[in-house]
Amino acid sequence: MHARDVMTTEVLTVTPDTPVREVARLLYERRISGAPVVDTAGKVVGMISEGDLMRHAGAIGDTVSTRSWWLRMFEPSEDAAADYARTHARVASQVMSNKVISVSPETPLSEIARMLEKNRVKRVPVISDGRLMGIVSRSNLLRGLAASPPDAPAAADDRTIGEAIGAELRDQPFGVFMHAIVQDRVVHLWGFIDSESERRAVTLIAENTPGVERVEDHMTNRPIGVA
Template identity: 45%
Template sequence: MTEEAADMGPGSLRARDVMTTGVVTVPPDTPAPALARLLADRGISSAPVTDAEGRLLGIVTEADLLRRLAGAEEKPAGWLRGFFSNPDREAARYARTHGAAARDIMTAKDLATVDEDTTAERCARLMEERRVKRLPVLRDGRLAGVVSRADLLRAVMEPPAKLGAADAEAAAARDARIRAALRKEMRAQPWTGGQYAFADVQDGVVALHGFARSDEVRRGLRVLAERIEGVERVEDRMVDAPVLWPSQYI
């Protein structure tokens, strides 16, 4: 359940100012051994589980994987314990400790999440209350980033105005550089139909707009944008070109 942002004053840092973007995510069908290798290789302690649209489904943590490993050593419960136990709770525990994929192992219920306007103070308090090390940040139900304890510590060590201003200036400069590189490359490639296709850049995300003559042009533009340094994601928002199309485009 997403926590509402507390009104801590205009000078407070928000989750959007301190969160880590470009978070490593996994699909729900990811096998448990692959999850363990991912966490070990990347030196991270958890990975959000998302669907194809980026909606948050749950989180797989080191603790979840260790719980699964410990569960392999458990013996069947005796009849007395089975008589007093809750069947639904026991079934859920069994699935999490014996599951083969992220969807069964992950923590999914009662996740602590925040939105981009949640203050850093509220994030810190929520971490303490829920005893978690990180909070997924949601934008319209989709994962936008993660606020970790390390992110909050960096916010404490630097004055809010300085940190926020530096981040904003760096992001604006990166977006401007990407826009310039896109315009230059699209002008150099005649197949792009530059007079009918254009790109917008916000926070490192390239959104392609305009008309596309074919799927090949769409794919080519996506690859072109992905090659530019600093681009985090490319979103195709183009529409198919009309049947009656100016001859200069063809």
């Protein structure tokens, strides 16, 4: 699935000149956590989120004017200027995030999920030919995942299934002494285990292998003294 399959097309937008208080009211009324900032040409120039508004509110509660004069003497001028800008911001353009992370309608959902995680954002605008087409949020991704049809089991013969299970078992510390025999796509698991967690893990390896129809568990607890 792609962005176009799950995106929200009715997107709340604000302009760079929208007052901060109005942005807060709109987000609250629509029960959303952020919105794109769009200029008069329809181009997305920023994103404004509840986090941006909270940082603005926090700056108001800790204004430079309330600090001791001697602390302000040692504060870097750049930090003081940033504090002043946050405290006295009046419109969206003064508190929004200028870095816009966007996707196209054809971007796969897996790639969008990685982008959200990597950049620690909750939503990305969907842009095509410079125009805002929609927005994809975490909830959109979850709905897309829930609606995705399960993968069809791949056609595989017994030998292919056995090789796949064996390769995965060899990669796991608990699977070194396990053995899988496959007959008519039914997997028979043999070997010693040290815990029920190992039994479940080995069984999952077999169950998750494409082409497997059933798993028969012949595993036994490792006898005391057997390494």
